[in-house]
Amino acid sequence: MKQELVPIHSFQQLTPEILELTFISDHLAATAQPGQFINIRVDNSFPLLRRPFSIFNIEGNKVSIIFNVIGTGTKVLARKRTGDTIDVLGPCGNHFLSFVDDSFDTALFIGGGIGVAPFPFLTSRYPAGKKVLTYVGGRQKDLIVQKGLRDPRIATDDGSLGFSGTVLDLIKRDLAASPVSRPRFFVCGPTRMMKAVAEYAKEIGASCYASLECDMACGIGLCQGCNIEMAAGDKKYRLVCKDGTIFETQSVKLP
Amino acid sequence: MKQELVPIHSFQQLTPEILELTFISDHLAATAQPGQFINIRVDNSFPLLRRPFSIFNIEGNKVSIIFNVIGTGTKVLARKRTGDTIDVLGPCGNHFLSFVDDSFDTALFIGGGIGVAPFPFLTSRYPAGKKVLTYVGGRQKDLIVQKGLRDPRIATDDGSLGFSGTVLDLIKRDLAASPVSRPRFFVCGPTRMMKAVAEYAKEIGASCYASLECDMACGIGLCQGCNIEMAAGDKKYRLVCKDGTIFETQSVKLP
């Protein structure tokens, strides 16, 4: 883990709502794993705290994130220019590949809205031999990112792109039509969606790993601010930033 | 006086240190007078307070200010782009022309550093018949703005441009060499320089009007935060933003 000032390489508008920001970091390129995040100080004094972003992809020494402008931090970030530097701390958190083993056959990557962010990087590093189905859901088509994904199946609430309905409805339909052997779900998105997917996984006896989000002050285990309640075990809480962000969904009480 | 969102027309680098920002405002073009200032909210939330800037010039409906990046507010301002809007409140304060009358013959416009800001606008609106001598001083040549001034005589502390020494030394030399009849000094710049000019004016029996600067919370008389102590009279304090910014220097206690 390192804190560095990195130069912005480029911006790309992936959808009318979603922007990809690419910067140069040898350190992250060499060390980061899919599912990890970086913590960005978007500006010197305002807003105060860093903002966490999933690593969207890494190609060579080019590292990218995606975001939509929803508040102060993302607004400042969107106003940066190529050549500006940003203050990046990372890589932070655990990663998806540590949950990839022989106990399952088919991975389902499920991204909801901006929660699709970690999957392109995961796709590029995923063991070649293992089967993957990729699902992306969102309220409408401007929130659907497909870049870097392999054959994504798409669902939108308003039907403006792909299947009309929730991404879970789409998954259920697909799995009913063509069952997969020993699936494991990897999900990132709004809490409600992750909860629904986790429940469904439990129903069908599949394991499910979710990348959780919460407000973070430090992102590196210093503040104890990002606790998540455990479903069982000796520890009542764990830290999303350090023990996660990825948790087996039955081990935690999703908020 | 009005609060408006105005579009930025252009930026121009006047010196390596000093930037001119031009925006469009019919309101200011129609109402502002030389020596007045505008109060700019450089961004939605940070810094908190508006920042006051002298009106540098007005051509048609194009209004401009000049500034150097010295802190948070000017840093944000310098990062704006053509087409962005800024939140401007003005025109504020009194103006130079109200102190132009028959009681003097020759005006000396004296600008120190960025304090040269009000003089181009004053130059463009100054009664054609009256004589003017323009002086500009600064630490070094990158802080000297000449745009919009008529035959400025220049002094730099380090001699990198024009006369080597303070602007007051230059004025003294010039006036000794070729005395002017019934001068009046109009000065804007660092307090120390304004004090020195005021003292000299007093010595030679000339009147002196200085545009003062101080921290302002509102710029329009609401906060009472910008008081200046009077030298005499029934009122102990007056407000720089409303009763000034221009004061006859013997009427106030310069800080």
Next chain:
Amino acid sequence: MIESFKLRDVEFKNRVLVASGTFGYGDEVPDLVDISRLGGIMTKSLSMKPRDGNPNPRITETSSGMLNSIGLANIGVHKFINEKLPALRAFDTRIIANIAASSVEEYCAVLELLDAESGVHGFEINVSCPNVKEGGLSFGTDPALVSRITRELRRRTAKPLIIKLTPNVTHISEFARACEAEGADALSVINTVIGMAVNIHKRTPKIATTTGGLSGPAVKPIALAKVYETVNAVKIPVIGIGGIVTWEDAAEFLIVGASMVQIGTANFINPSTGVTVAEGLKDFCAKNGLSDVGALVRTLQTNKTISVVDSWL
């Protein structure tokens, strides 16, 4: 949409007022603000005699806030009545006279003068003033004195009497209860928080009086906590103040339990903040199916399962 709120028989057309000391006497900004769209104006604090106020510098900016030590510069109650009030009477809003004084007697005398005037719709009492007889300690930090001031003023007016509390005390609820017991109609919470800033190059305080009053968004969390403590201590209405810039900020105060709010520092940035906040609250209520802005008041849902003892910071 019902926006109004009543204190005694005085109806405020909406729940957004402008705070004392941040809007002059109300006559400074008419061309920038449509004053008839404000719930009311709290005047600059008035004392018996005019006050010059403190030396400069009086203000300095801090992170998301500002410090001030204006020193209650004001024209005095007589000049206010003679020169300002006639114009204010013409405004279609409520004028609440804010009173500052250096003795209980002065509070009473100023209030009596103003109570006789039409166009003064009520009083807000600034108790964050030095008690000259007691060596300059603030009235507002002594519950017995705040009690006494409230009692004496209550006897002298039938108009709404609002006590403005200082946050610079251990338990603001103690002061709130004292005011309620003596018949105050409402409480304004909060005045500024004591703060300080230093110019490290000159090694001097950034404001002439060394310490000053902190206001602006920086203090909003503090103000909300003080309002929360106050509304849980008394039944009389509380007027929330501190760092309000947007209607969302104002909604926080209403949800916590404030019946009205005041805009202070934000007036320096946008003098029409009060108007946009009132509009914003109205729209928010409309979107949420509420027919009265008052329906927001004290709707905070707290986690009752967390006891005080558990809630170590």
Next chain:
Amino acid sequence: MIESFKLRDVEFKNRVLVASGTFGYGDEVPDLVDISRLGGIMTKSLSMKPRDGNPNPRITETSSGMLNSIGLANIGVHKFINEKLPALRAFDTRIIANIAASSVEEYCAVLELLDAESGVHGFEINVSCPNVKEGGLSFGTDPALVSRITRELRRRTAKPLIIKLTPNVTHISEFARACEAEGADALSVINTVIGMAVNIHKRTPKIATTTGGLSGPAVKPIALAKVYETVNAVKIPVIGIGGIVTWEDAAEFLIVGASMVQIGTANFINPSTGVTVAEGLKDFCAKNGLSDVGALVRTLQTNKTISVVDSWL
């Protein structure tokens, strides 16, 4: 350039420490921070038994600040001694154990356990904890209790004993004097300021415990004023805390009179803030011809002609 400062016989290599609860136990960040360049580390508050801490959400950002209610989550003093201290002993800096407790007895017991350990160079006592026997009111708001805690702990240790005061009181000087009288070696000023924030869409507090502790640049002016009040009340050294992000911020505290400073919230943004602040102070002193950073301490020039009575806010 002399950077060091001594409390009792314990020398801190410079005047910049990291604040309790913002740097873990000191073992979390070694690859990001050169700990040997810090004056010292105040550990996360330790209690006798491990504490899970409060439910989530525990933190929220505010304007130039943050609210937290971690609930003093900690591994307990035994685990600290067994699992953390061995690693900490290897660090080339001072380790000050911060203690939190829910009874005077617990404070004493935790201190006694730690006092016996090498590698614990001193104590900082967090009195902003609920007194369970007295219904959960904070120890830190009762001068008699703060006195008693100091007295009892002083009897039990010869190591530096620092009492960390809460700003949520009317007169912090009263508490400072009580600690000095009972033999405290220094005072840490300030802990967090009580604050609150509301999610207006859910109408819930933004942190689970409703109110929490405000920290960060927003509170710096408040902290400076509290340090100013404290240094004018006692002769023992004061450690300034609150909103320090840059060396300039730290210089403000030293100039006002703090002998050392602590970095809290800023560690979350840049874990190496302490190192850069210490460097910055050193350079600033060098540029100003000072050969000891301590030469900055209490060099504030105030305007003596402004009396308290004149300085109405």
